[in-house]
Amino acid sequence: MPPNHDRRVLVTGLQGFTGHHLANELEDNGYEVWGLGDVTPTFARCVKADLLDIASLKQAVLAAKPHYVIHLAGVAFVGHGQPKAFYDVNLVGTRNLLEALEPVAADLRCVLLASSANVYGNLQGGLLSESNPVNPANDYAVSKLAMEYMAKLWLPKIPVVLARPFNYTGIGQSESFLIPKIVSHFVRKQSAIELGNMDVWREFNDVRDVAHAYRKLIEAAPIGQTVNVCSSNLVSLKEALALATELTGHSIEARINPQFVRANEVLKLGGDTTRLKQFVPDWQPRRLRETLAWMLDAAS
Structure with a gap:
């Protein structure tokens, strides 16, 4: 779809794993996408800036x-x-x-900040809603929760929406993450x-769905809200390995x-998807299994 100059979206981290898929989602729906960060000239519209250099950020935004x-x-x-980096x-x-x-700020319709479901910490039982208490259990999660509190100080000057994505994966994610590591081992037919x-349960959502949710959230623009980006579909690590075995016919010792x-x-x-479905009613x-098949096929 040709880009609409009245729907210009600036994406930080555009060249990262999520950014690549988000750019596809936005461009397919008529947005003019700009990247901000350590970007290369291969992307048509980009502005180079460092998040720790306020002067470069101001120039990039303008x-x-x-x-x-x-x-x-x-x-x-x-x-x-390096915890300090968080x-x-x-x-x-x-x-x-x-x-x-x-x-x-006068031209901004929505600023979506990606936080993390890790802010909830080690809570047992049930599905977590945005009203659940937060209890971050590591420096990464503490940094994200601190970011959320800080961002709310900018309301109402900046139209901020906070997204808390749960675990997600897909093509292009680093093998330092669990599902890409599993995919790589099965594609190479490793024995172990x-x-x-092994006794952890997670959502392993699809990055394409996360990108869809982010687009729909900036369109709905629920300013000041915090929204889980999740599926309620928990899968154990053992189940993930069993799915990979079923899809490939190869067995690996864990x-x-x-x-x-x-x-x-x-x-x-x-x-809990309740709030997300208020703003993304077509959320499915x-x-x-589908995400794994996509990743295995791409890596084979």
Whole structure:
């Protein structure tokens, strides 16, 4: 669909895993997509800026003149080895972005900030709604929760919406994440795989569905709201391995490596979709089997 210049969206982290799929979703629906960050000239519309350099951010925002912003950039892997980076990028970087957006606030319709379901922490039983208490269990989650509180200080000047995505995966995600690691081992027909805690239950949602939800949320623009991006479909690690075995016909021995068992592991993490469906009424997320088949086919 040709881009509509009245629907200009600035995406931070556009060249990352989620950003690639989000760009496809937005462009397919007529948005003029601009990337912000350490972008290359291969993307038609991009502005180079560093989240920790407020001057470069202000220049980038004035160049793009967005109507919408989707902020994906951040340090995203829970096992990242430098905790300070979580706070530098996820908290301070986001604040810098909001400050840079203030001069163009009159033209902004929605600024979606990607937080994380990890802010709920190690809560057992049931599906978590946005009204559940938060109890972050690691520096990554604390940095995201701090970002949420900070962002609300900018209301009503900046039309902020907070999205809390639960686990998701897809083509292009790093093998440091669980499902891409499993896919890689099955494609290479490895005899064994080393994993962490096998008794964890997660949503393994599809990145294409997450991109769809983000687009629908900026269109609905529920300003000031926090919205889970989730499916309520929890799958155990053992079930994920069984699905991969079924799809490939290959069997792998799963071994627990104590080095991969995280302290303060969140054992069960699933979300309540009630609020999301208020703003994305056509929400029908894919099941892990379909996502795995897509990833296995692409990697084969």
